[in-house]
Amino acid sequence: MKKERVKLTAAEKSELFAEGVITVILLLLLNLSVVILINLTILQNKNLVNGIYFLKRTITFAGGRHLWSWQNTFIIFMGVGDLIVLYWRLIRRYHQMQLRHVISELHYIAKGHFDHTISFKVKTDLQKVIDSINSLVDSTVNAINEEKAIEKSKDELISNVSHDIRTPLTSIIGYLGLLKSGVSDPADQQKYLNIAYMKAEQMKSLAHDLLEYTTLKSTSTKLNLSSLHIFSMLEQVAAGFEFEGQEKGIVFNIEARPKNLTIEADAEKLVRVYNNLITNALKYGTGATQINLIANLVNNNEVELRVENNGAQIPADSLKKIFERFYRVEGSRNTQTGGTGLGLSITKSIVDLHHGKIRCESDQDWTRFIICLPLNLKSEQNPGAAVV
Known part of the structure; x- marks a missing residue:
């Protein structure tokens, strides 16, 4: 079965959007503050202003184009930095949401749903944790199924043994009862004794085979x-x-x-x-x-x-x-x-x-x-x- 990525709820999507908006606002305020501080610093230092103008006059490109102003260059760098910070914060929050989903799945499993596996996938090291959890669930399910199979096997064994013992035992009791009640014909007496003996031999054979079977199944054999x-x-x-x-x-x-x-x-x-x-x-x-x-x-x-x-x-x-x-x-x-x-x-x-x-x-x-x-x-x- 192909696994899909974590599906965010409507509340989580709203939370992620709000995180992005707040981050953008904070970054804009930070950028504005930095620009103002730099402008004030440069304007108060005439030597720095003269140096910037001299640098712009001496460095030109083909066609006579001058370098951009330092403000434009700085704004571009700040914009790139802002995008990196915005991406980092959104991804960080998204990973936190993924972790919440994994924890929620663990709580669901811990409530007794031991056959439940985590069906989504992630692209971080958290996937190793998910794989380990699913492996543990599979092992638990196999152990439970084996235990059920053993219990069922025991019940079937008891049922089969009881049936196979009861059948000849009923015959033995029946024929011995006839002998006890007094059968006058010696031929009938011998017949009933032979049948009872044969049924007793069947029970002995069953007991011997059952003992051998259980012995062979023992790990100490x-x-x-x-x-x-x-x-x-x-x-x-x-x-x-x-x-x-x-x-x-x-x-x-x-x-x-x-x-x-x-x-x-x-x-x-x-x-x-x-x-x-x-x-x-x-x-x-x-x-x-x-x-x-x-x-x-x-x-x-x-x-x-x-x-x-x-x-x-x-x-x-x-x-x-x-x-x-x-x-x-x-x-x-x-x-x-x-x-x-x-x-x-x-x-x-x-x-x-x-x-x-x-x-x-x-x-x-x-x-x-x-x-x-x-x-x-x-x-x-x-x-x-x-x-x-």
């Missing part, structure tokens, strides 16, 4: 860095899901370029990232037949890790929200898939701790989770975590 041979780690991770993959008809493909690629990372946390992404692919990648675990050395400073599956496409409007806590893509909320809605949030938090970035791409053929990590984390400055 430490990374236990070690040198990881990526290909070997991917083989071990894939082996842990081999049985489940066979049941679903899914084949794991592992690739690392170069094959001896190693990075500095927290092994336990990076394995958790892969576990979350593979679990996500197995649960929600409907129709998938392949899961690819790929690691590529991008350059001397960065490595790219990919987890791909050729299952169902993730809707485009869900890609930007997929890493938000408790967010689930439409169609994935059912009792068969389970899940707490925290897995991808935990994944992103771990990647952030490693000073990396994660994104998701999905089309009709492949869904890809792409992670970019620094090759040597020890040389990176990571303000969000302590490295040990």
Whole structure:
């Protein structure tokens, strides 16, 4: 937005005009007094008068023109001086008015309008003060918005946790109530016990994920860095899901370029990232037949890790929200898939701790989770975590 100069009020314009008129009157009186005093001084000194006439007779210009009289010359100098004084006084008063406007804006901000910025500009050093005030206002607004976002986030977290705990807890109480009331059929008893146990496991999983999520968000979280041979780690991770993959008809493909690629990372946390992404692919990648675990050395400073599956496409409007806590893509909320809605949030938090970035791409053929990590984390400055 283009800033305009200070707009003076009608009263200020009148004040500025009056300042100019008074200054002109005072200068005219001063000039008149000076001329009278000089005239009296010269007339009382005959030698000075004779010297002036002699100087005028001896100094001539082409065409026989003589010098102006000393009165005309002096009046011109006084006129120039008067203009300088008039300009100085008007500019000085105008700057005072600008300062009053700035002070007025500060009082307005101090009354609680912390999102208000000073919209006009000046051509003096006062502009630096205005810029500093606007920067302070912007910082304050950002801090307030962040605080509101944190409070909203806390409220949403409490609401989501309460809902996700209440749902299985209600089921547990209901089925235990049926058992308490006396169910004679052993098959029904076993069925109710199995359901109650499954719901209890869901609550345990939610509590575990929630604890891990809050721990990762803590600024005191430490990374236990070690040198990881990526290909070997991917083989071990894939082996842990081999049985489940066979049941679903899914084949794991592992690739690392170069094959001896190693990075500095927290092994336990990076394995958790892969576990979350593979679990996500197995649960929600409907129709998938392949899961690819790929690691590529991008350059001397960065490595790219990919987890791909050729299952169902993730809707485009869900890609930007997929890493938000408790967010689930439409169609994935059912009792068969389970899940707490925290897995991808935990994944992103771990990647952030490693000073990396994660994104998701999905089309009709492949869904890809792409992670970019620094090759040597020890040389990176990571303000969000302590490295040990």
